[in-house]
Amino acid sequence: MMDRRIFLRNVNLAAASAALSGCMRRPVGAALGAGMLPVNLPETACGLPPVRVSAEREIRTVVGLRPFRPSGFRVATEMVGETKVVHNYGHGGGGITLSWGTSKLAADLGLPGHVGSVAVLGSGAVGLATARLVQEAGFDVTIYTKALPPETTSNIAGGQWFPASVYDPDKTLTPEFTEQFKAAARYGYRRYQIMTDPKYGIRWMRNYVLSDTPWHSPLEGGQFGLIRDLLPEIKELQSGEHPFAQKYVRQYDGMIVEPPIYLPAMLTDVRIAGGKIVVREIKSLDEVQMLPQKLIFNCTGLGAKALFGDEELTPVRGQLTFLVPQPEVTYATLYENTYMFSRRDGVLLGGTHEEGSWDLTQNIETKTAILKKQAELFGGMRRC
Incomplete structure (x- = not known):
């Protein structure tokens, strides 16, 4: 009779091997099984799944003061x-x-x-x-x-x-x-x-900074300058290397803390x-x-x-709208004054920065404008 410990070890090794090979074969944007980790840092930006933006997909809007x-x-x-x-x-x-x-x-x-x-x-x-x-x-x-x-x-x-x-x-x-x-x-x-453990809700995430016009500062300057060494593999993507309609795209890897x-x-x-x-x-x-x-x-x-x-x-007011979660979306975008982070509790859309405002009430016009701009952004994505 086979030793029970050896049997369980072989079963576990086989399961781990199957899971690993399955993860290696999974394309960007593929559906995730229960308990499986998302592909947060794909080799290419091509094939990124778009966010499905619509007012009907809103699950909550919140306001906070920085x-x-x-x-x-x-x-x-x-x-x-x-x-x-x-x-x-x-x-x-x-x-x-x-x-x-x-x-x-x-x-x-x-x-x-x-x-x-x-x-x-x-x-x-x-x-x-x-x-x-x-x-x-x-x-x-x-x-x-x-x-x-x-x-x-x-x-x-x-x-x-x-x-x-x-x-x-x-x-x-x-x-x-x-x-x-x-x-x-x-x-x-x-x-x-x-601390990148599901217990803490921390994971690595790829970020895309988008612009319709040339950058005002090089990668070594501006908001990136003082922490350039903390943004691994930051680079500018060329046309054909990304699915966004915007001409200028910067990519870097970071973390998200939920x-x-x-x-x-x-x-x-x-x-x-x-x-x-x-x-x-x-x-x-x-x-x-x-x-x-x-x-x-x-x-x-x-x-x-x-x-x-x-x-x-002083307070800086920020308003965020969450859409129904999209587990296949594991990246973040920053476009002009709007941004998107995909989290387990929803797809977060933001972009307000109202210095001096103590108002904690939801602004419907602001939400509508953010939804419209994000819908245009993700609606303009194409395959590359």
Whole structure:
């Protein structure tokens, strides 16, 4: 009689071999079986499946406010009475992207020499990353938060790994911030790579940046300049190498972090590591001083405007419309002021950037305009 362990091992090896060979033969855009991973980084852009855009396919529209500072995010210390506060907020459209990186900067700034437990204000992507780094350094942590996922600003984010709209590109960045920005981007980029697991909702994704006119800056400049080395195989595609109607196409590989999966998983990690969660809004500096922890990481995002008097902090309104999921669509596009990310919870269409607006109501005209432009984009795709 065959040994049961040998039998099971042979069955598993055969199944793995069949699955692997099936994946290797699957063309771009082929349907995916249950439990099978999508082909996120195809060898060619030809044959990309288009997004089916129509008002009838909408499943929800949401509005969120990005915490933007023209000079960039703030990682700095401040004494509030006898309490040391380390600020970590103001990430604009790069909150999820830079959360691990700026949290590493904040932890390195606040933890050396500290004795005792630590508090974190906020439970969005930045607050949760900060809490985990504090725990990894060996400290007990308590998170004080006004709301828990899915009621945080981070839940409204698209989640593409790219530090977009983090600072005003027309402003001259200080050398200090430039170094912080590059360090945060690099640490976050490496950290997310070791978290590409279905548990966290993180995967690699190919991006296509489209234009009808020549690029204003080379690949080494503009928004790509400071993080050029973090965009592997970035290149310009020639006519015949892509299915888009636009003449100018840039391609690069990055990651996408799906907030509905990632944030609960991070919250679970904090709890497993012994972290405490207190649902409580901190409304004044007096309340900050009254907390038992004497080292506090401020990750309150827009809340820091009122709580700590940051007058530079301003909201940037963003509206996103989700369509019925299309599992065969695994890429992202950026065209003029609109973008598309394909996630497991839906195909996300966005493109609004309204600085100074606190309005959280849905704008029907904005949604209609985005749907129209995206329908034209994907309706114009052709085979190459």
